[in-house]
Amino acid sequence: MSHPPHGLLVMKFGGTNMQDAAAIRHSASLAGRSLKEGVQVVVVVSAMAGVTNGLLHLADAAQGGDIARANDEIAALRTRHFTAAQDLGAAPDSETVRELRELHETLRQAVYGVYLLRELTPRSRDLIVAFGERLSAPLMSLALELSGLRARHLTGGEAGILTDTHFGNARPLPVSYERVRDRLSGFLSSGTTPVIAGFMGETDQGAITTLGRGGTDFSATIVGKALGADEVWAWKDVDGVMSADPRVVGDAQNIGVLSYGEVMELAYFGAKVLHPLAVTPLQESGIPLRVKSAADPDFPGTLVQAQPEEDATHPVKAVTAIRNVSLINVTGAGVLGVPEVVASVFTAIARENVTLLMVSQSSSMSNVSLAVPTVDAGRTMNALRAGVTTELRVEEQDDVAVLAIVGSGMRGQKGVSARLFGALADEAINILMISQGSSELNISVAINAAEVDTATRAVHRAFGLSGQPVAAD
Template sequence: MIIMKFGGTLMGSAQAIQHSAGLVAHTVQQGERAVAVVSAMSGVTDTLIKVAGSAENGDIAFANDELALLRNRHLNTAHELGAAPDSHTMLEIRELLETLRQTVVGVYLLRELSPRSRDLIVSFGERLSAPLMAIALQQLGVHAHNLTGGQAGILTDQHFGNARPLPEAFDRIPARLEGLFGAGITPVVAGFIGETKEGAITTLGRGGTDYTATIIGAALKADEVWAWKDVDGVMTTDPRMVPEAQNIQHLSYAEIMELAFFGAKVLHPLAVTPLQEHAIPLRVKSAADPSFAGTLITGKAVRNKPVKAVTAIRQVSIITVGGALVGVPETVAEIFDTLARAQIPVLMISQSSSMANVSLVIQNAYARKAMSELKAAFAKADLVRDFEFQENIAVVAIVGEGMRGARGIAAKLFSALAEEGINLLMISQGSSEFNISLAIEDRDVAKAVQAAHKAFELEKAD
């Protein structure tokens, strides 16, 4: 049993879908059972987000123009893949497109875009791409049936925009899919989405198709989950910054979670969590070179190097809350409680040794809201007097399980950055000792990544 995930680039055109379908068909024709989990066609999710926003703001003309382009793109792709104009799949795609149009009109008429409505609109990207993969598989002689995440059994909580699977999902998924396997049918599941107990569509967060694949993999106790990418696997850093970046042969669950959290876009940050209980391996493989092993991710770390990779998060800000906080722990608690109620994630935390201030690194998308919420929460508090806001910040992190207990790692990192004249604004080491993260000015991020990569000799292959 292999679960195969395909991202937006690998679903971006009829030719790309045919190639991706060939990878599934090869596995099925070798006698393996497979599930294909697909993302929206490249760029579609971003377009749907813009369409939803324009409808809320009253610009229905822009929304209609974009919907017309999406309609043409999906219908033309289905035709190129071999779907007959009067086929069931073509009818299904047309019905989905009409439901999408009606949903957008509803947002326009109400001038209201709730998180639930937003999830419904953005879900159409994956719901439209799954039938396209099914068409391509049928053309290759593989009997396939496409399902939404909810139809496949992925039951979630009601945290729209960032939903999490409920325990019941891991029983529902085998019940929904085993019948298809018994009939010789390969399931094609729309990634990124699930449903609540009431049947409302939810999304699992950006990059959530990875998460869909691993949830299904855990539920079916798959032999492996394969995340097909347009790169050779997980790299030591972004090769656009460091051309000498190398493929990493092996990572642990903990290492890939740290990398994903600190900006590596190769996987959803929670993707490996469903696999851990059953020790199911995850492989990140190159669709351009299927014979290449890529990166194997398991529960056991290979400590051949103390530092495995360097990554960076850009477009973040630092908020510093200051005042007479000494001996008043409830003030610090209120800071985090305020941000938690507003569902604002914090990337890094630092408190001065005098306890006079607390600094927080927050993504730009949440930073202004975070500042507003904190000012409102402490409007009548005499102890909190100062709020500072720093923009154009980046976080650079080094990651590796071999760092635990190793001497001189921080010194080597700081020396490398100092030689490049890079000023450190904040420093944090995770309690796991698997990472050291630094906040710096965004203009220095490329120099910092290059310096750290060179200092730990990551250009040398494993």
């Protein structure tokens, strides 16, 4: 193991590593390995696999008036969590079972409230969706105790994570770090392992908030920074961060070392590795993050640190893709040359809080192209039509994907773009739009969605990411 003895690790376990009693027991044993070596461990857990989506569905069903379907889903969740508790070894009259019963009753009441009001506010949705982690944390705590260790589970708020009121995508307030340190240090010094429900925090009024999809990684790094951990370990069901999606590219490889900047680019461009903001708390403190495989705990996985590891022969580390993208083209000869007009385009989008994946403007200034997630395209179109001058034409093109290559080695290295475009040209793939960040950590292109898998494989091959040598330009 690579960490120093008597150090402190924060370990995050994702949904597949929490999906049933066997997975939870295995995850608890991974924490136990380090605890037995004299290392202090803080555990941060996700909901059981599939539960977060189930909760979102039942909240929508209640809002739509289908309380029967919502109640069926709650009953199924209840059975799943009770079965796991029983399989772990909880007695029917145990504290854990009593707590699970109370949580399910509170969930049922919250969902019934949504049904009565036929209204699902972002605040109510956060309250309901956070039950996934609130229900899985007691199970992890139970598994640790039954393996002979002392544990105590806490919600994100109880652990000290205080956030703003941006429900559904809340951000931790700076005071969280001090609060987390104060609340957890007592448990650690008494030899108790804290088990924190990830993905959630609370406002200063005690309302439950969530940190956005993938937010359990974010919870873990917030706690890691607060406690000055040696490392944060994100246990996943993969060997670490891969050079491409292994379901698309059969010979994708594990990447040994990535910088914080490279991981943020990968997360932003669709690699389902980490929450895009997960590394931000670590950047200031320089704490490394390790993405590890629960199936192969001795494999080092991917180390994420401040400094990139340069490799002249492999300037690109990974190829990733965002699907379900729409391009929005704003055209108007002569009009777009006026700075106020361009400003009005971006103001209209900012008001809608839409994520802009790519932006490109033609030199004649008669055209601005924007790539946005398709789910936001309708809102974006309406905002632009309402917010810009009538002389502009706004058109939408769907079924687009954005493919990005990421790697700090691209900075200052010639021929990278040529190799990217050459690989796409060889497959006769039409490029709709191009964007290169000023950080030179990524080059992204928009292409037709139908061609994204072919393109990913071709580009992965062109940069020699499968471990095969590649001819230099």
